[in-house]
Amino acid sequence: MIYFLENEQIDKQKWDKTVKNSDFSIVYAMSWYLDVVASGWSALVEDDYKTVMPLVSNSKMGIKYLYQPLFCQQLGVFGKDIDEEKVIYFLKNIPKQFRFAEMMLNEKNLLKKYNVKNLTNIVLPLSGDIEKIRKSYSTNAKRNIKKALKSNISLHKGFDIEKIIMLFKENRGASLKKSQEFYNKLSLLAFMLKHRGFATTYSALNAQNEIIAGILIIDFNNRAILLFSGANAEAKENGAMSFLLDEIIKEKLGATSIFDFEGSNDANLARFYLSFGGEKKEYPFVRINKLPLPFRLLKGNGLKL
Structure with missing residues (x-):
């Protein structure tokens, strides 16, 4: 009943x-x-x-x-x-x-x-070694990763959620016009997940050690979920987001079974996520x-x- x-x-x-x-x-x-x-x-x-x-x-x-x-x-x-x-x-x-x-x-x-x-959701089963997974990356994804390395982009792992929210708010979020409730709830949720040990942020730093892109990942029950990301114009020019995704996938390999891109029904985002060898789930x-x-x-x- x-x-x-x-x-x-x-x-x-x-x-x-x-x-x-x-x-x-x-x-x-x-x-x-x-x-x-x-x-x-x-x-x-x-x-x-x-x-x-x-x-x-x-x-x-x-x-x-x-x-x-x-x-x-x-x-x-x-x-x-x-x-x-x-x-x-x-x-x-x-x-x-x-x-x-x-x-x-x-x-x-x-x-x-x-x-x-x-x-449509897009996920990447994590099995084998990183070189095997990288073979499934698109030519464009590989090109962007190389571009980021040439630009001396480096990885910072920690909890930079407020900076990542600001990157989104000042760039892509400016045209999407999200409500303040959206940002408040996201911040509250992120800190709760961090307190429970399920959330980490991965940030891309430029040569001046400035955060130009960032991703919030939830790790729960053998699944890593890309919950939120933010990037500025510089990050788009030098492939920082592709660099970040490659680094995260490399880290999660062997530690969890599925990398969940959490989307997308947006054609451009879907194409970007699929370029990392992801598969569609309805x-x-x-x-x-x-x-x-x-x-x-x-x-x-x-x-x-």
């Missing part, structure tokens, strides 16, 4: 054990991660935490809805031997109080019998629309359950 639980009713210890031991174990679904990115989250729980699904909600104009929180690429249903029938069973048990939902499930929640949109985007007319028409068709 599936139960709907409010946040204060969830046994976080049992929850985390289920997520950590699930067929698709990802840090985004751990209770302490959700507490930062989606405080007050609720859940669907099968039996004694055999299978679980986080629900992140808000309300607008008196209508409750479910949404995908920041810094959670994939959520959905977690447990053992999750099949399509189980995923649909959970989706059908979402309480009726939630009239609308837009959610990203995970790569083990594929709905092949249903007309849903699949999004995960479903699900919309459930039970809004009253005319709002239902404005939001688009939902999954018919």
Whole structure:
């Protein structure tokens, strides 16, 4: 039987054990991660935490809805031997109080019998030696790494998250116009992960020892996730980001099984990540629309359950 639980009713210890031991174990679904990115989250729980699904909600104009929180690429249903029938069973048990939902499930929640949109993640299985992996790099990736070495780019490993956030904010972030909430939540999340021993930053320094690019990596349960990055114009000119990725991949080889680029549905970013020999993994985007007319028409068709 599936139960709907409010946040204060969830046994976080049992929850985390289920997520950590699930067929698709990802840090985004751990209770302490959700507490930062989606405080007050609720859940669907099968039996004694055999299978679980986080629900992140808000309300607008008196209508409750479910949404995908920041810094959670994939959520959905977690447990053992999750099949399509189980995923649909959970989706059908979402309480009726939630009239609308837009959610990203995970790569083990594929709905092949249903007309849903699949999004793309890119991962790199880490096996063999670094030279074997480098053979799968594109010509452009190899060229950029050489360019960075010729420019005397060096690596700094530590925790430079605020500098990396500023690099992003002043460069790519300037056109994306992210909210202050985005940056505040990212900083809070990064420091929490660092406190728990799961986060490290890797920064590229130029010849003047200035940080020109940086990447925040989460290491959790045999998976290294590229959660966030920032770079300035100089870094783009001298291949600093390619240099960083190569250094991180080299370090993680033998220490973890998967390097997760965490994206991307942006064609340019996807091309960049694939240039390091990554492979595509799909995960479903699900919309459930039970809004009253005319709002239902404005939001688009939902999954018919």
